[in-house]
Every structure is written in structure tokens, then in C-alpha cells.
Amino acid sequence: MSVYEHIFQPLTVRRMTIPNRIIMPPMGTNFAEVDGSMNDEHITYYEQRAKGGTGLIIVENACVSFPMGSNGTTQLRIDHDKFIPRLYKLTETLHKHGTQAAIQINHAGASAVPDRIGHQPVSASNIPSKSGGAVPRPLEKEEILGIVEDYGKSAKRVVAAGFDAIEIHAGHSYLLNQFLSPIYNKRTDEFGGSYENRARFPRMVIDRIRQEVGPHFPISLRVSADEFVEGGNTLEDILHILEYLDDEVDIFNVSAAVNDTIQYQIDEMNLADGWRSYMAKAVREKFHKTTITTGNVRQPLTAEKILAEGDADLIGMGRGLIADPNWVNKVKDSQEDMLRKCISCNIGCAGHRIALNRPIRCTVNPDLFGGDAYKDRKVKKDVTVVVIGGGTTGLEAACTAAEVGCKTFLIEEKAELGGLAKEISKLPDKKRILDFPEYMEKRAEQLDNLTILTNSRATIALVESLNPDIIVNATGSKPLLPPIEGLHDRIDKENSSIYSIAKLLQYIDEFEAQHLEGKKIAVVGGGAVGLDVVEFFSKRGSDVSMIEMMPAVGAGLDHITKISMMTMLKDYEVDVRTETALTKVEDNSFQIKHQDEEEQMAFDYGFICLGMRPENKEVPELQQYFQANHVEVVNIGDSWGARKIMDGTREGRNILTTLEKIGAFEVPEKKEAIPF
Template sequence: MKNNYPHIFQPLTLRGMTMRNRVAMMPMGSDFAGHNGELSDEHIKYYELRARGGTGLIIVENICVKYPEGSNGTTQLRLDKDCYIPRMFNLTEACHRQGACIGVQINHAGASAMSSRIGMQPVSASTLPSKPGGETPRPLSKEELESIAKDYAAAARRAVNAGFDLIEIHAGHSYLISQFLSPTMNDRTDEFGGCAKNRARFCRMIIDEVRKAIGPRVPISLRLSVDELVEGGNTVEDCLEYLEYLNDEVDLFDTSAGLNPTIQYQIDANYLEDGWRSYMAKAVRDKFNKPTIAIGNIRDPKIADDIIARGDADLIGLGRGLIADPDWCNKAKYGDVCDIRKCISCNIGCVGNRIGGNKPLRCTINPDLTEGESYKKKQVAKPCSVVVVGAGTAGLEAACTAAEVGCQVTLLEKKDEIGGLSVEISKIPAKKRLADFPTYLKHRASKLSNLTIKTGVDATVEDIKAYQPDLVVNATGSVPLLPPIEGLHENLASADASVYSIMDMIDNLDNYPEDLTGKKVVVVGGGAVGLDVVEFFAPRGAETTIIEMMPIIGNGLDASSTASMKECMSKHHVTQMVNTALMKVNPHSFLVKYDGKEEELPFDYGFVCLGMKAHTPIWEAIEQGFEGENTEVINIGDSVRARRIIDGTDAGRHLVLNTLERLGYL
């Protein structure tokens, strides 16, 4: 078998651990744990699947060393008692059997904990909260710090006993150690505050205690926010200074970025380039001549290989990329890059579900995080004809899934191209990664001989019946929502007006000047669609205003996207008008109403972005046309209700499989 990307796929030894390649799965919360912090069967299957996919080193999500004080989630894993060792051993054994090394990240949340969850006031270096508007923590005494250092050591000892090959100490991302290291959260005047050496003292204590507990053969990794990217926070140079006091006994530096207020750089926003953080790994590696992990939106194996080849880092850290495709390593090494289901950095099922949502980890483009592609083992027991109407992402997922289990599938698409709305939205520069998903689906479909795709077909019930289907899947998607507001329909995209929808903007992307200084842009609608418009025009210098009827802009966005939005609004001085209703659309102005007063907002470009609505031109006819016949009909994706890609992908996989199983075809 061929070996693509040779720099990634070479072994690396750290103390007593040898990894088969240079790819490490980064520790990411899953909310799979039980309420008591015990590892679940779901956890084991999730990590084992990534180990089987060829990952060199799995680093398990952060584990609480002191409960409840140090807990940072609703269902965080724990290792503060011996009773958690047996299940952890089951996990390490499962991953070892797949050829992977496995480490675990130990952590104390400090001020990032919530009193409503832990039942006490959070603790920290000082009284400074870990994020704007956060709870005021209680400063820890020296005696408490010494005790917590021993808690880290005890958790590390349990981890080694459970079979873990590496211990990672979390010293970044606004957790407790980070709260000592960062000047933004530490204003102490004793031996643990002030200069870099003092701020590093607590971390030094922990490293020393952990090393004593685990002995000389087990490597220690230290995760850092190398560049905090907040005003008054540590820069790369500041990090290199305090690391002079932490370098001893650390075998691997896991070089991350950002704090709570800059979470969009910690959990990379979609517009950030592949490998954008590698300069941080290189800075640490160059100074201390020790292995580093480079992370940061790395999706392309070529970019990952180049990072290793040019000496920026020794390991490539993949997080969401391995959520999206657990076989990333095997596909990169032996297969075709087009087979990789590349993460699109949407942050919906991973960040959005967990942070604030308190729901288990999910993925927009991977409908099954624990079973992977095992569904393909279920093949049809009798012939089954499936017709799918609509070749957006939901329809493509449905068609591919049905074909992969042996159905004869016909996919009908009205347009000349397949991929749907995702292809259109991906034309916006900041959304270009979105194109990777329909590209993957097209490639996947092209390999299925029992899947026929017909484009340019405005399907009718008679067309569908010609295929004698046993199952019809309607996936006709959504269109922009344009309510009956006075003047809207008359002025929208009129030659005599400057009023547009999101689709009008996309169709004219190449016609907008790079410099729009002095131009007025007004966007009606503060949801994801309206924000896409703002994030396109505001950086070009346009005087931008966004209007939202609700009290909040960006309602429902994940934490990373919310932080990106706020940064854009602040940096480019975007005017935000909430609790504001659109009353009338004029050719070159909007009449809006807020606080009982009306105001006219003139513009050079006005956009009405009030969301999307289900587009169901044929669904009613399908229901009626097959009534009383031995054909099952289902409606999926946006054509049920305009939602997100994740909902359509999930239905395209699971609703289709469950329907086939219910009907006795599987």
C-alpha cells in the first residue's frame, strides 16, 4: 500500500511511549459521561473508533481532579477516586488493541466552574472572573494550592494505573492553572502573582507532584494558551518567558491559543486558515528544542505534512477533524483525500451542543460518532427502489445511505448542479469550508453504481412513479423567507432599488468593491444569514447597521461563532439595533420602528435576511399521489422546517435507515 504524506506517518518516541504516527487526537469534551462522572460505553466506542482509524495518539477529554470544586461541565469525567479506574482501563485496553497510544488530560476548572453546578463559589488565583460577566471567584490559599497539586498527582497516578501512556496537564483556556499564568486573571501580590516566575509557580508545583507520582517512564504533556489573544494577556513572548520555569519534566508542549473571551481562537472559527496556529508551536519548539503539537483548523493532510516537514512542530493535533471523520489517518495514508469527510468548522454539533446547550457531542456532517460506517453491514434482504427528490446535503446523504445498504436509488435534482444551498453559501469567502461537505458527498455518490443522479429534472409525481419506488424521500430544501412587508417584493432586486436578499448578494459577490468606505449597508435580520452579510461588508469599510426584532443578535449561535460575531461588530463599529421592527421597504431606505418611534435608515445596499422557510413544491402531491399504495414517503431536511445542515444530515442517515428497517428491507 502507498504511504502518502510521509512526514505525518512516521513514528515518534517520548520517554516510554512510541506513537505509530504524528497525528494526535486533541482532548475535546463530549458530554458522554454519566452524571456521576463515570466513563460510558459510548465513550469507549467513540475513542476506539478513532484509534481504529489510524490515529497515533488519543488524548482523552479533560478529567476533573477535584470534585465538585474543579468540575467544568454537567457530565465531566472524573478521576478523583479509585472507583473510576476499571472503566478507564477498559478504554485504554480498547485503544491499545487498535494500535494507538492513549493519554488523558487532567484539569481543575477554577473560576470557569459555575456555582449553580458545583454548589459553591468557584476558586481561582484572585477575584478576577475568567470571562466578562463571569462569577467572582474566591482566591486560593497557599495550603489549598499545595493540596490541589497533590490532587493532580493522585489523578495522574490513577491514570497510569488504568493504562494511560501519557498525562497531559491543562494549563490553558482560562482553567485554573491558566488563571494563575495569565495577568488578566491574576492580580495576586504574594509568591503566586506578579512576575512570570511567580505566576508559573503553581503550575511548577503541579508538574513536580505529577512527575513524582507517575515516575520517569511516562511522558508529560503541557497544554498552553501560547498566545492568549486578549488585551493585557500573555503574548507568545510572555509564554516563552514563563515556560523557562516549567520546561523541566515536560516532554511535549500542546500549543493552543485563546482564553474564554477569545474562544473563537481556542475553538477555531470557520474563517481561520488550516494550520494558522503553527507559529506558536514553532516558537516553543525553537526555544526549548522539545516536541510540540501544532493545531488550528487543520483539515488538509498536505498542510499537516508540510508543518512537520518544515519543522514547525512534531505532532499534528486534530480535534473536530477526527469528530467529523474517525478514519482521517487511514484515508490520508492509504486512500484518496477526497474520501475524507473534512470538518467544515461550523461548531454547531460540537461547540453548540455542549457549551451552553449541555447536550452530548454531535457533528453536522457525521451522523454517527460512535458506530461510524457499521450501518453498511446491514444490506437489503430484498430488492428496494428508492427515489430521492432534491440533491442538497440532506438528499445526498439520504441517497448515498440507501445505496450503500443495497437499494437501487434514483436522485432527481431540479438544478443543473447538485449540492444545494451549501454550495451557494460556500461562495461567501468566510464560508468557503462549507463547500467541502457537498464535495465529499458528490465524491461518495460517484462511487456507487446503484445510485443514479439526474439533474435538470423538475420532478413530478408521474416522473417518480416511473421508477416504481418502494420509498420516496422528499428533500427539496428551503428558500429565503420574504414576508408581506410593504414595499419588499416590489423593490427586491429591482433595477430601480438597492434592496437584496442573501441569494442576490451571493450572485454578485465578485462585483462588490474591496473598499466600501463611505457606503451605507443596512441588514435586516440578526440571525446567521444576516450576520453572513455583515461579516462580508463590515471589513470592507462599509458603514454597517444590523436590525433585529428580538432582544439579541445571533440568538442560538454557538460560543465560538458568537465570539467571532462580537469581535467583528466591535472592530468594525457595526451599529446594532435590537427590538427593532421593519415597517416598510423603500427603494433606498428601510423604515423601522423601535421604542414606539419610527426612523428611516438610508442605504447604498439594503439586505432583507429574515431567515429561510421550507420549500415543498411537490411534497403534498407526493403524499396524495402515493396514498393507498405500497410506497412509503418521507420528508426530510429543510423541506420539513428550515433548520441547520446537521438536522438534514441526521435524517438523511437515520430516518432513511430506520424506515428501511421498519419496512423489512434490512
């Protein structure tokens, strides 16, 4: 506990006292109802984070002006009194766990989608909020005054709903940021040009909100302290702008970036823990106000160091608390080794919400609502589960089965557990992924009824000797190698210069030790794996070419990673050949074809990254043999179909459904409804 004395110090802002320094910043979920109201599942999601010890939860942005100010497919709304009751239910629920509750209010401006709002979006000027976005129309002064009033009315509802604080969103390419930023604001009236003029609209919003909430209610302002785009606000600019906004603001939530640099807002995987705390420090030192910093903070020691050194007063942990709602309590109870850390993959959270309009999910946490409640369910009879494959999918299935009381065996052919996730983490920019298999291994070690057999092949004789009731096949996937002339004769052979991703990862240390500057590298395949390989060699000064059959690279990537990778390709001037096929493999060259033109592409090293294929050739035999003996056989994860880690994690937890199917759990008694 003494190691983290700063994390567990309370903090009082006006009349709000936060019990510790870990907060959940606002992060959209797509959990709300279509009408913008909050449902029970949504409340349960936030309650899990309150139960886990989070000091302050800032609920995701709520729309102050509908429909013009809305973003997302199912965004919370606070533009009408009818939304107060459910929000009040939320604050009641959070308060009973000792957590303080705030809510962020917002107008999307040009970030609104025309097809959703039924109108042309509005903004400071006619500049889209992102490359390729809809062209907005500039707001008239009377409309600006109307939106200021919308903010004021919404603030009144925030107080009525029982929140302890309010946050105004003035960053991330939303409306107030569109007035603050010179990349969006080209106005020549009193709302454009100088720092003071660009700050005028947000200043009016702050003053109107203070008028409604009174003198004792904390106001937080979220800003993009550096937009990381040419011509945009820098940290120095924001420090000047905040001089016009500081009065009546109690908390500065110091974020970064705009839509076109979103990888610095929803941090990409390779950014260090707490990398942007220097921005919060600059704001704190100038204005002497409470500051929040965010940015891939996963390690308790990093959070403690930021606080101890005075860089910030509060640590915002959004995706980290999606991954592990019990982060605070685990640190408090000296259970750091059992933290289920976010790996910053951005697939189930930002990827689902921004690009796919789905409700958020999580790669490492298969249940965002139930938490550990499943552990309270225990099997009513002796059940033996045999899991084949010790990757993250197999580990999740084995741990879950053991945690509900099954006698469980995990069989892994290799010497160590972790599977493809552990292998991919050998790439320097993907090292954060290692946190997940390491957590799964530690979780497995604590289960006395889970036996792990490594260096063991899951023969029918071995599996049968364990007397299974359920067999889970999770044998993963292997690189896909199509029948291209010369490929199978050369790839991964001794003294060959042509590698699969598996072979590259095996020799990654040797490659890192080499002088790679100027080496010619050819990568076939423009998906996630191919781009990882391109990134590795490009950052080491190699001359890299990429060959992809489709019209564009990066298919299937989450929104954040795709923007990051497209930026990387541009920055390192990678030679990207789309609509180009590999037709023949030779010792030091690829024969490629674009339309009717063929070409020899010479290289020092060539890499085949054409995706993965399921490794499941034993499954039919297992099914035929054991189903005749009434043993349930299921095939999950990449061995069912090569996909993402998140899919395997969810399917691993679905062992609970298989246990239900065989009648392993007690059937809960039906309770009679109590008449009102």
C-alpha cells in the same frame, strides 16, 4: 505515501512510541455518566478514532478535585480509584488498534459553574474566568497544596489505568492558567506578580506528577501560548513563563486563547489551516521539546508542511477526527478525495457542549459511534428509493440508501448538486463549508446503484415511472419574505438595490469586484445569515447598519460563532438597531420603527435576511398520491423545517429507520445469553 513521509514517521517520547504524527487532542464530549465514569458508548467513540489510524489519543479532561474542580455537565473524573476500571477498559481497547493513549487532567477553578458544584468557584484571585462569569474566591496556600496533592493522586491513577502519557491542562481559562495569566492573577504573595511566581503552582503540580509517574512516563503540558486579550499573556510572555516549567515536561501542547477569545481556541471557520503553528514553532525552537500544534488542520498537505518545516512534531486534530475518524487511514491509502473534512462550524461539538450542555454531535458526521458499520447491513429484497432534492440532506439520504443496497434515484431541479450549503460557501468567510457538498458528491459518484437526475423536476409522472418503495422529499428552503409594504415589489428585481441572501450569493463575485469602501449597507435581520452579510461588507470598508426586531442579535448561533460575530460588530463599529422593525421598503431606504419613533434609513444596498422557510408545497400531493399505493413518503431537512445543516445530515441517515419500518432488513437472530 512518499508525499506524506513526515506524517507517517513514528515518534518516541521517553518510553512511548507514537506510530504516526496525527493525534486527537482532548475535547469534551458530555458522553460520560453523571457520576463521571466512562460508559461503553464513550469507549466506542474513542475506539472509532483508534481504528481509523490515529497515532495518539489524548482523552478529554478529567477532574482531579470533585466537585470544586469540575466543569461541564457530565465530565470524566479521576479523583477516586473507582474510576480506574472503566478507564483501563478504554486503554485496553485503544491499544489493540495500535494507538497510544493519554489523558488530560484538570481543575476548572473559576470556570466551574456554581449551580453545578454547589459552591463559589475558586481561583488565583476574585476575577471571573469570562465576561459575566461567576466571581470566584482566591485560594489559600493550604488549599493550593491540597490541589497539588490531588493532581499527584490522579496521576497515580492515570498510570494504573494503563495510559501511556499524561497531560496537564494549563490553558484555556482553567485553574492553572488562572495562576499563569495576569488577567486573572492579582495575587501579591509567592504565587503572584512575576513570571516565576505565577508559574509556581503549575511547577509544583508538574513536580508532584513526576514523583508519581516515575522517570520514564511522558508528561505533556497544554498552554495558551497567546491569550489574544488585552493585558493577557502574549507568546513572548509564555516563552518566558515556560522557562520555569520546562524541566520534567516532555511535550508542549501549544494552544491559544482564553474564554473571552474562545474563537481562537476552538477555531472559527475563517481561520486558515494550521494558522497557529508559528506558536508551536517558537516553543519548539526555544525548548527543543516535542510540540503539538492544532488549529483547523484539515488538509494533509498542510499537516505535512508543518511537520516538514519543523513548526511542530505532532498535529492535533480534534474536530477533524470527530468529522472523520478514518482521516489517517484514508490519507495513508491515498483516499484523500474521500476525506469527510470538518467545516469548523462549531455547532454540534462546541455549540452542543458549551452552550447547551448536550452530548456532542457533528454537522457532517451523523454517527459518531457506529462509523461505517451501517454499510454492513444490506436490504433483503429489492427496494427502490427516490430522493427529491440534491442538497446535503438529500445526498446523505440517497448515498446511505444506495450503500445498503437500495436502487436509488436522486432528482434535482437545478443543474448542480449541493443546495444551500454550496451557495453559502460563496461567502469568503464561509468557503470552508464547500468541503461538505464536495465530499457528498464524490461519495455519490462511487455508487453504481445511485442514479442522479439533474435539471429535472420531480413530477408525479417522473417519480411514478421509477417505481418507488420510499420517497424522500428534501427540497430545502427559500428566503422568508414577509408581507411588508414595498418589499415584494422591489426585492431581487432588475436594477433594484434590494437583495435577498439568494440574490446576493448569485452576484457575490460582482460585489467583490466593486469598490465597497464607504458604501452604505442596511441589513434587516440579525440572525446567522444577516450577520454573514454584515461581516462581508464590514470587512470591505462599508458603512453597515443592522436592524433586528429582537432585543439582541445572534439568536441561535453556536457559542464560538456568536463570540466571533459580536467581536466583529464591535471592531467594525456596525450600527446595530435592536427592538427595531422594518415597516416599509422604498427604492433606496428602509422605513424602520423603534418603540414609537419612525426613521428613514438610506442605503446604497439593502439586504433582507429574515431567515428561511420550508420549500415543500409538493409534499401534500406526493403523500396523497403515493401513500394510496403503499409507498412510504418522508419529508426531511429544511423542507420539513428550516434549521441547520446538521439536522438534515442526521435526518438523511435516518433513511435506515424508514427502511426498517418497511421491513427491508433481515431481522437479526436473537442469541441466547451465555451463563457465567
